[in-house]
Amino acid sequence: MAKVAHDRGHDVVLWGTWLDDPMLDPVERGEEHPRLRLRLPGLRLARAGDLARALEGAELVVCGVNSDGIVEVLRRAAPSLPDVPIVSVTKGLLEGSAKRAERIDLVVGETLGRDPRFVHAAGPAKAMEVARGVLTWMCFAGRDAESAKAALGGGHLLVSTTDDIAGAELCSALKNAYATGLGMWDGFVGAEAHNARAACFAQAIAEMRALVVAAGGRADTVHGPAGVGDLHVTAAAGRNRAFGERIGRGEPAVEVARDMGAKGQLTEGYAAIASAHRFARERGVADLPLLGAIHAVVWAGADVGATLRDLRFG
Amino acid sequence: MAKVAHDRGHDVVLWGTWLDDPMLDPVERGEEHPRLRLRLPGLRLARAGDLARALEGAELVVCGVNSDGIVEVLRRAAPSLPDVPIVSVTKGLLEGSAKRAERIDLVVGETLGRDPRFVHAAGPAKAMEVARGVLTWMCFAGRDAESAKAALGGGHLLVSTTDDIAGAELCSALKNAYATGLGMWDGFVGAEAHNARAACFAQAIAEMRALVVAAGGRADTVHGPAGVGDLHVTAAAGRNRAFGERIGRGEPAVEVARDMGAKGQLTEGYAAIASAHRFARERGVADLPLLGAIHAVVWAGADVGATLRDLRFG
Numbered sequence: 001m002a003k004v005a006h007d008r009g010h011d012v013v014l015w016g017t018w019l020d021d022p023m024l025d026p027v028e029r030g031e032e033h034p035r036l037r038l039r040l041p042g043l044r045l046a047r048a049g050d051l052a053r054a055l056e057g058a059e060l061v062v063c064g065v066n067s068d069g070i071v072e073v074l075r076r077a078a079p080s081l082p083d084v085p086i087v088s089v090t091k092g093l094l095e096g097s098a099k100r101a102e103r104i105d106l107v108v109g110e111t112l113g114r115d116p117r118f119v120h121a122a123g124p125a126k127a128m129e130v131a132r133g134v135l136t137w138m139c140f141a142g143r144d145a146e147s148a149k150a151a152l153g154g155g156h157l158l159v160s161t162t163d164d165i166a167g168a169e170l171c172s173a174l175k176n177a178y179a180t181g182l183g184m185w186d187g188f189v190g191a192e193a194h195n196a197r198a199a200c201f202a203q204a205i206a207e208m209r210a211l212v213v214a215a216g217g218r219a220d221t222v223h224g225p226a227g228v229g230d231l232h233v234t235a236a237a238g239r240n241r242a243f244g245e246r247i248g249r250g251e252p253a254v255e256v257a258r259d260m261g262a263k264g265q266l267t268e269g270y271a272a273i274a275s276a277h278r279f280a281r282e283r284g285v286a287d288l289p290l291l292g293a294i295h296a297v298v299w300a301g302a303d304v305g306a307t308l309r310d311l312r313f314g
Numbered sequence: 315m316a317k318v319a320h321d322r323g324h325d326v327v328l329w330g331t332w333l334d335d336p337m338l339d340p341v342e343r344g345e346e347h348p349r350l351r352l353r354l355p356g357l358r359l360a361r362a363g364d365l366a367r368a369l370e371g372a373e374l375v376v377c378g379v380n381s382d383g384i385v386e387v388l389r390r391a392a393p394s395l396p397d398v399p400i401v402s403v404t405k406g407l408l409e410g411s412a413k414r415a416e417r418i419d420l421v422v423g424e425t426l427g428r429d430p431r432f433v434h435a436a437g438p439a440k441a442m443e444v445a446r447g448v449l450t451w452m453c454f455a456g457r458d459a460e461s462a463k464a465a466l467g468g469g470h471l472l473v474s475t476t477d478d479i480a481g482a483e484l485c486s487a488l489k490n491a492y493a494t495g496l497g498m499w500d501g502f503v504g505a506e507a508h509n510a511r512a513a514c515f516a517q518a519i520a521e522m523r524a525l526v527v528a529a530g531g532r533a534d535t536v537h538g539p540a541g542v543g544d545l546h547v548t549a550a551a552g553r554n555r556a557f558g559e560r561i562g563r564g565e566p567a568v569e570v571a572r573d574m575g576a577k578g579q580l581t582e583g584y585a586a587i588a589s590a591h592r593f594a595r596e597r598g599v600a601d602l603p604l605l606g607a608i609h610a611v612v613w614a615g616a617d618v619g620a621t622l623r624d625l626r627f628g
Contacts, residue, residue, distance in 0.1 A: 123513075124508065124509050124512030124513060124516075125509055126508055126509055129506070129507065129508060129509045129510075130509065134503070134506075134507045134508075134509050134510050135503070135507070135509065135510040135513060136509040136510070136513065137509070137512075137513035137516060137517070137627050137628055158513070158626060158627055158628045159628075160628045189448070189449070192443070192448075193443065193448045193449070194438065194440055194443060194448075194547045194550065194551065195438050195439055195440055195443045195444065195448050195449065195450040195451070195547065196443075196448050196449040196450065197546075197547065197550070198438030198451075198539070198543045198544065198546045198547035198550075199437075199438060199449060199450065199451035199472070199539060199543060201542065201543060201546045202438075202451060202538055202539045202542050202543030202546070203451070205537060205542055206537075206538065209537070219537075222537075223519060223520075223523070223533075223536075223537050224516055224520065225512070225513060225516045225628075228515065228516050228519050228542060229512045229513060229515060229516030230512065232511075232512045232515045232516070232546075233508045233509065233511065233512035236508065236511070236512075237508065312472060313451050313472055314451055314472045314473070314474045314539075
């Protein structure tokens with residue numbers, strides 16, 4: 001997103017947390033960013049200790065910290081944070097003060113003690129492809145979505161806007177869980193079961209819709225890039241899918257998690273399944289057979305064959 | 315569907331048109347059905363000339379004739395057709411008496427001179443997998459949908475019902491066109507463009523929704539197995555996708571159509587693109603950039619690169 005903002009003509013400061021020096025060091029030397037494998041000329045770089053200076057005079061903040069770190073980073077940023085929109089690409093659910101799974105914008109708001117002017121950026125948007133100019137359709141959600149779109153949209157980055165931040169955040173949090181589940185299902189039913197694969201995709205959309213509506217979001221958000229689009233890309237390939245597929249083919253979930261964890265490959269889907277299931281239970285959303293089955297297998301040691309064989313959709 | 319009905323305990327007559335003797339001959343000898351590669355014991359077989367006898371006493375008719383043949387077959391059947399539900403798996407649009415592209419159930423009704431009690435069977439349901447017991451989720455649409463579900467649903471065949479026959483038929487007709495378009499798009503953008511692929515899938519759903527609503531159908535039909543589910547399976551693999559991909563990678567559409575036609579591989583998607591585009595034009599549905607681009611390339615000789623490079627979603 002820093003590259004997009006720079007390409008749009010903005011003066012960009014790329015700040016890294018205390019974990020990001022290995023990313024910034026090569027960029028500072030004019031070499032490629034190790035993850036993006038792109039040079040990023042023209043960005044001003046700022047290190048962890050320079051947070052206040054990095055935020056000085058900012059007209060827009062883009063926050064790409066993951067869900068484990070976002071509250072701590074914004075707590076540290078708070079004294080220097082100008083009252084500007086924060087475009088957040090962070091995906092997940094966090095525990096709020098009411099001790100239940102909650103949207104990130106609400107938990108951040110509790111931490112800052114004020115409305116953080118969050119714009120949640122949802123939709124199928126792998127960072128490397130966004131940086132490399134691949135056509136990407138995102139959904140910006142929040143009351144400042146239009147101004148964020150004006151700043152960042154255009155060219156290869158198509159942006160739709162909505163005020164439905166609840167729906168957009170839930171879609172982003174849920175799609176990792178359901179993509180893992182689709183991988184598990186596909187691993188179980190095998191390649192020559194196109195009907196069953198498609199049925200499960202439709203079921204995932206139906207369950208995401210039920211959860212979004214329970215969170216105060218709107219169905220139409222699920223049916224656009226934030227839901228249908230992002231689930232499509234996340235389920236098609238990648239680590240969430242691989243994690244699920246191995247379990248679906250019969251490897252015990254704890255062993256797959258341990259193995260992928262040891263290789264640094266453990267996916268967002270693993271934790272996302274637990275938080276999605278918790279969210280459903282806390283909000284009293286019943287009739288989610290797919291999520292129930294995914295959770296039973298991944299987190300409760302249920303037998304994958306017995307669990308998925310009895311799964312029924314619709 | 316004959317196998318499903320037999321497995322549910324019904325007394326089934328499998329009738330074949332004047333083109334289907336090569337399918338029925340081996341079945342009659344107790345050998346495998348050449349397409350399904352399954353034995354079909356217990357079915358009573360009837361040949362083209364025995365249509366009246368095949369229909370005698372029928373409590374339910376399942377019609378699997380393709381869209382080119384369905385009107386002629388039902389015209390011949392009409393004198394013997396009992397007033398029972400007709401479960402139709404035929405997908406497409408036909409020209410009605412008003413000389414515009416129309417739903418099949420309406421054109422059949424014009425031909426029969428009465429309401430044909432159609433139940434359109436939509437959803438991701440490859441016939442071979444249905445016959446082989448792969449879990450399948452279909453959407454039965456029409457006022458007799460519940461009785462059709464009672465007769466055929468159960469076991470591996472999950473059936474949802476709706477009275478939205480307009481939405482279900484349009485989804486079935488449109489998904490071949492859009493699946494071909496998604497193949498074309500994916501061929502154009504290449505494998506390392508997941509964002510662009512997912513964006514196009516979301517756009518296809520949005521355009522199918524606009525067309526369904528214009529036909530008097532409902533958005534929720536698009537968001538279930540009939541739309542999202544069937545587009546998913548049709549776009550993931552198969553001949554529609556292959557046809558589109560070759561065009562997307564730069565082969566002229568007329569040559570791909572000629573080549574696949576010569577091999578007997580030309581897909582439903584080819585004609586479906588023309589009829590979908592005609593339907594949109596006749597109903598005055600504008601703002602369908604994806605369908606417009608697909609049609610321009612496949613039917614109007616537009617350059618695939620120039621056309622898709624300028625395509626924008628949302």
